Amino acid sequence: xxxxxxxxxxxxxxxxxxxxxxxxxxxxRFKRNLAFSLAGLVVxxxxxxxxxxxxxxxxxxxxxxxxGGMGYTLLVSVLAITLxxxxxxxxxxxxxxxxxxxxxxxxxxVSLIRGTPLLVxxxxxxxxxxxxxxxxERMGIAGAQRWFTLPALVAGILALGVCYGAYMTEIVRAGxxxxxxxxxxxxxxxxxxxxxxxxxxxxxxxxxxxxPPVSNEFIAMVKDSSLVSLMGVWELSYRAIKIGRRxxxxxxxxxxxxxxxxxxxxxxxxxxxxxxxxxxxxxRRTH
Amino acid sequence: MAExxxxxxxxxxxxxxxxxxxxxxxxxxEVKTGEVVVILGPSGSGKSTLLRCxxxxxxxxxxxxxxxxxxVRAGEKxxxxxxxxxxxxxxxxxxxxxxNLFPHMTALENIIEGPVTVLGQKPQEAIxxxxxxxxxxxxxxxxxxxxxxxxxxxxxxxxxxRSLAMRPKVMLFDEPTSALDPELVGEVVDVMERLAxxxxxxxxxxxxxxxxxxxxxRVLIMDNGGWVEEGPPEEIFTNPQHExxxxxxxxIL
Ligand SMILES: Nc1ncnc2c1ncn2[C@@H]1O[C@H](COP(=O)(O)OP(=O)(O)O)[C@@H](O)[C@H]1O
Ligand SMILES: [Mg+2]
Numbered sequence: 064x065x066x067x068x069x070x071x072x073x074x075x076x077x078x079x080x081x082x083x084x085x086x087x088x089x090x091x092r093f094k095r096n097l098a099f100s101l102a103g104l105v106v107x108x109x110x111x112x113x114x115x116x117x118x119x120x121x122x123x124x125x126x127x128x129x130x131g132g133m134g135y136t137l138l139v140s141v142l143a144i145t146l147x148x149x150x151x152x153x154x155x156x157x158x159x160x161x162x163x164x165x166x167x168x169x170x171x172x173v174s175l176i177r178g179t180p181l182l183v184x185x186x187x188x189x190x191x192x193x194x195x196x197x198x199x200e201r202m203g204i205a206g207a208q209r210w211f212t213l214p215a216l217v218a219g220i221l222a223l224g225v226c227y228g229a230y231m232t233e234i235v236r237a238g239x240x241x242x243x244x245x246x247x248x249x250x251x252x253x254x255x256x257x258x259x260x261x262x263x264x265x266x267x268x269x270x271x272x273x274x275p276p277v278s279n280e281f282i283a284m285v286k287d288s289s290l291v292s293l294m295g296v297w298e299l300s301y302r303a304i305k306i307g308r309r310x311x312x313x314x315x316x317x318x319x320x321x322x323x324x325x326x327x328x329x330x331x332x333x334x335x336x337x338x339x340x341x342x343x344x345x346x347r348r349t350h
Numbered sequence: 351m352a353e354x355x356x357x358x359x360x361x362x363x364x365x366x367x368x369x370x371x372x373x374x375x376x377x378x379x380e381v382k383t384g385e386v387v388v389i390l391g392p393s394g395s396g397k398s399t400l401l402r403c404x405x406x407x408x409x410x411x412x413x414x415x416x417x418x419x420x421x422v423r424a425g426e427k428x429x430x431x432x433x434x435x436x437x438x439x440x441x442x443x444x445x446x447x448x449x450n451l452f453p454h455m456t457a458l459e460n461i462i463e464g465p466v467t468v469l470g471q472k473p474q475e476a477i478x479x480x481x482x483x484x485x486x487x488x489x490x491x492x493x494x495x496x497x498x499x500x501x502x503x504x505x506x507x508x509x510x511x512r513s514l515a516m517r518p519k520v521m522l523f524d525e526p527t528s529a530l531d532p533e534l535v536g537e538v539v540d541v542m543e544r545l546a547x548x549x550x551x552x553x554x555x556x557x558x559x560x561x562x563x564x565x566x567x568r569v570l571i572m573d574n575g576g577w578v579e580e581g582p583p584e585e586i587f588t589n590p591q592h593e594x595x596x597x598x599x600x601x602i603l
Contacts, residue, residue: 112565248407249509251451253464255517263467267454345453345496 116313122319125306129320133297136327139288140215143223144281150228155235156261169232176229184226189218215274217293227284232274236282238269271342278335282328299323354418357383357551363413365399365422365575373399375575377413377563381520386552388562388583391572392598397555400572401522403553404485404553405442406435417441418519420562438549440468443513443521447529451497457484457508458493476515483511487541503534507541512546523554557602563587571595 075083157169175185196211213221242265250260292301300320307316365374373396381387389397402408404415410424417438422431451460461483462476484490487507497505501502506526513521525543527535539558546552548566556562562569563583570580571594579586579595587603590596 245446245448245450246452247437247447248444249452251407252405252442252444252466253512254436255464256436259467263463264452268452271454309582347499 071255078194096143109279112318113344115314117318118315121310121312124313125316126319127321128306128315129299129302132297133323135216135291136285136288136295137289139223139298140281142220143227143282144154146220146224147227147231147280147284148277150225151235154228154232155239158232159239160238169311169312173229173232176226181222181290182293183303185222185290185293188213188222188322189215192218214296215296218292219288219296223284223287223290227280231277231280232234234273234280235269238273241272242268272334274339274342278331281335282331285327285331286324353600354383356383356416357418358417358553359414360400361414361416363400363403363415364411365396365403365408366459370398373575374403374410377389379471381551381553381569383519383551384549385568386550386555386566387568388566389553389555389570389572390557390562390598390602392515392601395572396575398524400522401444401553401555404522405439405444406461407444407568420545423478427563441519443510443516443518445506445510445513445523445524445526447525449502449509449529451505451509451512453497456488456494456496460497460508461495461512461515464512468516472593479532480511483514484508486544486554487511488537501534503537504532506538509540510545512540520551520553522558523552525555525557527556535585571598573598 091259154172157165158167158173160169166327193208193212196208199207199211246264246268247260250264288298289300292298292304303316303320304313304336307313356381360379361375363374363377363379364372366372374603377400383492391397391402399408400573403410405418405423407414412424414421414423415438416422419442420434420441421437422434422438434436451457452463455463458477458480461480462471465471465476465479466473481490481493487504487510489504489507489511492508494505497508500508510521510526512555524541527538530538535558539561541550541553541567542561554561554566558588567581568580569583569586571578571592573594579590579592586595587599590599
């Protein structure tokens with residue numbers, strides 16, 4: 064038996080070192096094998112597509128045209144996400160409000176929007192709203208019909224923003240409620256009023272909790288932006304579907320557009336990881 | 351500006367939680383400017399509730415609270431009253447058992463948060479005093495650390511500095527050392543003691559006997575939401591008059 068006091072300080076005994084080494088080996092082996100199998104999967108996928116006889120030249124020829132729809136996709140996504148974020152913060156404040164009118168408005172918003180299909184909502188904004196305008200016009204409000212008849216792009220942005228705003232309201236509300244009562248009390252005892260406390264103490268900490276689920280919503284929304292193609296906006300998926308149909312090469316076009324969406328989402332995900340790492344700077348782990 | 355003789359005055363304070371949890375039963379308390387008062391009493395007797403009523407973290411059910419030149423009565427309503435409560439909070443520093451530092455801010459950012467957000471100072475204006483306070487609590491080298499990387503004792507000292515940055519007229523301590531490992535208690539009590547020596551008005555709930563015996567000018571014993579006994583520490587500790595205080599002191603001494 065070794066007497067512990069005889070061991071030199073800070074020197075890990077050989078049997079412990081062997082265990083550490085084998086843990087490290089296992090980890091590096093896992094990482095290497097993971098990379099191998101991912102690469103294998105990609106090669107296999109392309110092999111399958113090749114066997115099926117995918118026309119890669121056709122895909123390359125139309126890549127530029129399809130990418131031309133990227134502008135619309137990004138425009139719709141960015142504006143709808145911005146709108147959704149604003150609505151989510153207002154919605155969360157409303158859901159936590161002690162004012163019964165504001166609270167019930169926010170609750171009704173979330174309930175109604177979450178309880179109806181997005182597809183129906185898109186058509187509501189695009190096709191049903193002009194009818195409301197017509198009715199208002201008949202009631203003597205001049206110009207109502209023109210105002211309530213939205214261009215496809217605007218209808219799409221409103222539909223997506225309002226819809227995702229409702230889902231995100233619940234995320235933001237839960238995030239704000241997750242901040243402990245001690246933080247509120249510390250803020251209050253410094254003499255902060257409620258808006259100072261929200262702005263300086265609650266929101267910055269809630270953001271931390273909110274970012275992963277909100278990123279999920281962002282990624283979902285980029286893909287749901289393809290719904291505006293229903294109204295004839297020439298965005299990514301609409302172009303792919305049109306060209307695919309015209310030349311009876313839908314497989315090529317759908318594979319291509321799927322890959323484009325996938326790459327966009329991978330980029331978004333890496334942005335999310337960076338933001339999360341930045342947010343974690345107050346943690347014990349980092350530094 | 352003339353200093354007032356009485357800094358905190360509480361009259362006939364009652365607190366009922368819900369409909370029937372009767373916690374404070376007609377508390378009276380006068381604390382002189384510069385006085386250091388320690389409140390002792392068994393767990394659940396209402397000590398925290400009393401402190402939290404002083405800065406309105408709890409809404410008193412009945413009674414009157416005066417801090418410096420501000421008076422708020424229970425049951426008053428309206429904007430003007432809320433403004434007075436915010437003023438009381440600015441004049442009152444509070445130190446919690448669980449520190450409650452803002453985890454997304456460094457030590458320095460925690461300390462300037464009150465002056466910048468509440469008093470509207472520019473960060474450049476607030477930083478010199480914040481650095482002075484950091485030095486005063488012995489943590490100049492932790493200026494840019496986040497709370498998660500500080501020990502409990504260090505966090506509590508930053509929390510004290512954060513309160514002091516508002517230049518409060520009275521400090522409330524609610525068991526500031528009971529969440530700390532024993533070897534870290536001393537550094538926090540030391541800061542409290544120096545604060546007392548510099549003339550701060552202090553109301554402290556603490557079972558640190560050294561602070562109660564050697565620093566406090568007056569000790570009050572609370573039980574069941576009322577005062578059992580009060581007096582200078584030497585009297586209370588050597589010759590308690592009431593059976594309930596004797597029993598309680600036997601536990602903690
Ligand atoms: N928010 C609350 N709701 C209901 N009861 C409470 C609340 N806060 C404190 N109490 C009760 O009030 C009593 C006194 O609590 P407290 O002031 O924390 O005592 P102490 O600090 O002396 O240990 C306890 O019985 C506690 O359960
Ligand atoms: Mg307590």
